Amino acid sequence: MRYEKGHKDTTRQHIIDVAARRFRQDGVAAAGLAGIMTDAGLTNGAFYTHFKSKDDLVCETLMNSLDTIRERILAAGQGDGAIREYLSVKHRDRPDTGCPTPALVAEIARLPKKTRTAYTERVNGLIDLIASRFRNGSDEERRRRAMALYGLMIGTVQLARAVNDKKLSDQILEGGLELALAVADRSSSIPMPPPED
Amino acid sequence: MRYEKGHKDTTRQHIIDVAARRFRQDGVAAAGLAGIMTDAGLTNGAFYTHFKSKDDLVCETLMNSLDTIRERILAAGQGDGAIREYLSVKHRDRPDTGCPTPALVAEIARLPKKTRTAYTERVNGLIDLIASRFRNGSDEERRRRAMALYGLMIGTVQLARAVNDKKLSDQILEGGLELALAVADRSSSIPMPPPED
DNA sequence: TGTACATCAGTGAACGCGCGTTCACTGATGTAC
DNA sequence: TGTACATCAGTGAACGCGCGTTCACTGATGTAC
Numbered sequence: 001m002r003y004e005k006g007h008k009d010t011t012r013q014h015i016i017d018v019a020a021r022r023f024r025q026d027g028v029a030a031a032g033l034a035g036i037m038t039d040a041g042l043t044n045g046a047f048y049t050h051f052k053s054k055d056d057l058v059c060e061t062l063m064n065s066l067d068t069i070r071e072r073i074l075a076a077g078q079g080d081g082a083i084r085e086y087l088s089v090k091h092r093d094r095p096d097t098g099c100p101t102p103a104l105v106a107e108i109a110r111l112p113k114k115t116r117t118a119y120t121e122r123v124n125g126l127i128d129l130i131a132s133r134f135r136n137g138s139d140e141e142r143r144r145r146a147m148a149l150y151g152l153m154i155g156t157v158q159l160a161r162a163v164n165d166k167k168l169s170d171q172i173l174e175g176g177l178e179l180a181l182a183v184a185d186r187s188s189s190i191p192m193p194p195p196e197d
Numbered sequence: 198m199r200y201e202k203g204h205k206d207t208t209r210q211h212i213i214d215v216a217a218r219r220f221r222q223d224g225v226a227a228a229g230l231a232g233i234m235t236d237a238g239l240t241n242g243a244f245y246t247h248f249k250s251k252d253d254l255v256c257e258t259l260m261n262s263l264d265t266i267r268e269r270i271l272a273a274g275q276g277d278g279a280i281r282e283y284l285s286v287k288h289r290d291r292p293d294t295g296c297p298t299p300a301l302v303a304e305i306a307r308l309p310k311k312t313r314t315a316y317t318e319r320v321n322g323l324i325d326l327i328a329s330r331f332r333n334g335s336d337e338e339r340r341r342r343a344m345a346l347y348g349l350m351i352g353t354v355q356l357a358r359a360v361n362d363k364k365l366s367d368q369i370l371e372g373g374l375e376l377a378l379a380v381a382d383r384s385s386s387i388p389m390p391p392p393e394d
Numbered sequence: 395t396g397t398a399c400a401t402c403a404g405t406g407a408a409c410g411c412g413c414g415t416t417c418a419c420t421g422a423t424g425t426a427c
Numbered sequence: 428t429g430t431a432c433a434t435c436a437g438t439g440a441a442c443g444c445g446c447g448t449t450c451a452c453t454g455a456t457g458t459a460c
Contacts, residue, residue, distance in 0.1 A: 003423085003436065011436080027304060029226040032413060045417080046437045054414065095306075101356075103303055107224060109292075109358040116361040123360060144372035148353065151373045152345065155352025159298075159344070161306040163320060164313040175341035176348045183376065200403065200456085208403080229446060242450080243404045251447065 012050045015040045020061045024103040025096040028058055028111075059115040062108070065100040066122040073129060083184055086153050087177040092160045092169070101150075102157040126150065133184070149183045152176060209247045212237045217258045221300040222293040225255055225308075256312040259305070262297040263319040270326060280381055283350050284374040289357045289366070298347075299354040323347065330381070346380045349373060 018040045022031040033054055037047055051057045076082035085091060086099065095103045101123070108119050130146035137145065156176025160169045215237045219228040230251055234244055248254045273279035282288060283296065292300045298320070305316050327343035334342065353373025357366045 008436065026307065027224075027226060029224060030307070033415090034412075042436095043438050044415090045439065048415075049436060101359075105355045105359045106300055106303055109355070110223065110227070113361065116359070119359065120361040120365065123356070124362075124365060144368065144375060147356070147369045147372035148349065148376035151353035151356050151369065152349040152376070153352065154356065155350065156345065156348035158302045158306070159320070159348050159351065162298075162302045162313070162316065164310065164317040165321075168317065168321060171341065172344045172348065175344035178341060179345035179349070179376075179380065205403065230448090231445075239403095240405050241448090242406065245448075246403060 008050075011040075011042070011046075015042070015047070015050055016057070016061050016064050019057055020065050020100070021096040023058065023061055024065070024098065024100055028104060028107045033057075055112055055115065058111065059118060062100055062104070062115065063118055063122065066119070066126070069099045070122075070126060070129060073126070078133060080181055080184055083149075083153070083180050084177065087156055087173050087180060089170070089173065092157055092173060095161060099154070099157075102154045102161070105154060123150075145183060149180060152180055152183070156180075205247075208237075208239070208243075212239070212244070212247055213254070213258050213261050216254055217262050217297070218293040220255065220258055221262070221295065221297055225301060225304045230254075252309055252312065255308065256315060259297055259301070259312065260315055260319065263316070263323070266296045267319075267323060267326065270323070275330060277378055277381055280346075280350070280377050281374065284353060284370050284377060286367070286370065289354055289370060292358065296351070296354075299351045299358070302351065320347075342380060346377060349377055349380070353377075 015036065019031070019036045022036050022039065025031070033047055034044055036057075037044055047057075051060070072085070073082045076085060091098045101108075108116060111119075127143060127146045127150060130149055131139070131142040134142040134145060136142075153176065156172060160172045160176075163169045163172065212233065216228070216233045219233050219236065222228070230244055231241055233254075234241055244254075248257070269282070270279045273282060288295045298305075305313060308316075324340060324343045324347060327346055328336070328339040331339040331342060333339075350373065353369060357369040357373075360366045360369065
């Protein structure tokens, strides 16, 4: 073959990497295949050698990004490092390399069933991972806290990104971080109104 | 004139109402003007009698929706009614009539400066309104808590909408609601790690 | 009272453009004999 | 060793389509005289 072994896989992964950046930066609907392929250093037509459709690419790309986020949370270890990273100025200012959820969650809700199912599975995994970091409470209670924490983090990042005022944006990150750390703090008891376990 | 007085204003508001629903349902990028005008019972061309451009409509529409949300929070009164409404199954299942932030916040971050500035102003107002409902803490601390609460609520609603599993979606709403109520509870002291009040 | 003209919200066809997708083709390499 | 053919990642022009936007026109009413 005129390309070394594994070349096609490399190219495919390269397209996914480029697309992952563009989708998070511009949104799935606004990011065109032509632009992605040009960025990847290829022409239009080569796209369909690697993917069945744009929806197919979106799905692959999402899974890839979510796996990266999972790895980063794992790499951050047991402390509050992952939370501080998630609610950092850096993450706010680089949606293209960050968690796909704040950038794309509203669009994901409108995507085909297959993609939503795959997304749901990964998010469920993330929730489990976050829950496993909590020390207090039953499994169920910790999972509920993990959902609230993830919701808080994605909403905070989005709000900080949408707002046009640097000072306000920084304050939003700080406010979200304060609460997130309180939720995550294993030694403190977060007051949860229906105290069930 | 061949139309009664105020007819044009009525039509304009009707287009805004229809557009507000479509934008929240399908996203700004995916909702076309032709569809909106057809829904409004008019033809393509009439659009530019009322608005300068799609961006102009988006801005007007956003402001209109945010004003409605503010009124609903005011109408819900001092208790936790507004929070329960925001994190309800009803709000999750009807993005088209709900708060525009969960539906559009990622797109808002990519909109023209004028729109983002107007959005920022309204969100700032919402934060002040939420903060004014808290009893404990300094103005600044209450505003930070209000930002965290709004971030939590929008993130929770989005996650509940994106996920493809009804049971998980309900649990996400419950988890978010628990934490939101804890944050809002005026009598409890939410542990905020740097306790500056 | 009757006629000519101005007004203007709305019509509907058309504009150029970029979208996702298709497809005949290229050309460097590997394989067969 | 040399020639004929197969492979296949990538090329680049073209497809129909819906987008946001423009514009000459309509027609019901109000105004002028």
